[in-house]
Amino acid sequence: MCLKKEKIFISRSTLNIPGTSSDKIMSRRNGEEHAEECNGPGHFVTLLNLLKECLLCHRWKQSGKILSSLCLYPSAEYEKGMPGRELIWKCGIEMLYHHPDATYEDISQFHSKRCQLDAKVSPYKRLLDHAFYLLSEQKVKEAYGVIKMKATIGKLQQVYPRTSKQAEYEKHTLQNVWKDLVSAYTGVVAYMLWYQTGAENSADTKQEVEKFWETAVLHLGQMTDKPGVWDVFITKHLELLCSKDQMEEAVELARKYCDTNPENPNAHKYLYHQMKSNGADTSSLIEILKDIINRLPSDELVLEYVDLLRQESKHCHKDYLPPLFNLLDYACWREELKPWQALADRLCSIHLKKSRLGVKVMKSCWKQRQGWWGDYHFDTLHASQIAKRDKLLAVQKATVATFLLNPDCGFVWEVTKYFSRHKKRKCLKRLEKAKEAHQFQHIAD
16 A cells, blocks of 8 residues: 555545445546645545544544545645644554555655644654654664664754744754654664674674664663653663673662652662662662652562661661551552561560560551551451461461450451461461560550
């Protein structure tokens, strides 16, 4: 299928669209009078409605015929503010992506001619759209060739020409943003080629792999100092640096990204993981994790934070108990073993060591939740079901309930009853130790 420039005039009967009149919008006749007939604004809107109907019904061939007719209208028709100026090229791309007879050449031609449909579309944006299509078709090398056009602005404007109105419009738009995005995605595509070529593990491709690595690092590095969420680019850049064992450069890159985007939680995570891989000291990791969990109290890094605090003897209970309670406030951790096990171990340690400060911190955390945690986490009706489904989880939750509620509460009683009936001696022994340790609360009070 090819979008030719010949004048093709269609009718509803030609399209075979059910439920429409057989009146001809345009007819196949020779002569220049067709242009006058197809230039009416009513016909233009009608064609747009027909195009919408065909797209919704996935009639791709009929959509192509309508689009060909719409392309015959002069540009002035699109300047009247009528619906469809931007939708024309979007519908055209959607149709070509699904048309059974569409070829790569058709889509490339449409991308190059798209400026005639919407003069306000940046050439960089059109280039990205074209590259994304090629990537979706697994044509990585072709996409790399297309996206590299941005290196020469003159060449880019020849392939994707601009009108005078577009040049004026670009002065008042985020043209530099699109330019930066093209540069960044050039690095992403180069990264993909580096990964694919490197996977071949051939001596003949070693020089080519090195070239793709350098290109990717060069272009991805341009986004480091720019404010914004560039996670997709930063992660690839970090991977490239780590592949060459440039760990210090990777840490510095993550730090710059974190400083430039302090409100992005992922930026702090990247810095933490890079510092951890680079063997940073525990105190530095704790400081970063503390900042992360203040922003994301439900993140799984809370568990690493608690483990690191436990390794540092100078930290007390008020540092690691509140993060665990905050973590378990979220439904996603309600049935997870690790946070319950961590909290149960901390509470047991507090009572066995007879720490009055620890008990005080525990009661302070519990006071904020005693009105809803009981029904939320320690529902008596579901206690036996939890024990049946996951005995380790049931033991940890019952241990926590022993300290927060009391050893005779309904949840603990049901779990103990289930373990007794099924002769789970190890589970019962753990609960007995928790009950014995609970007696310290009476002394602390």
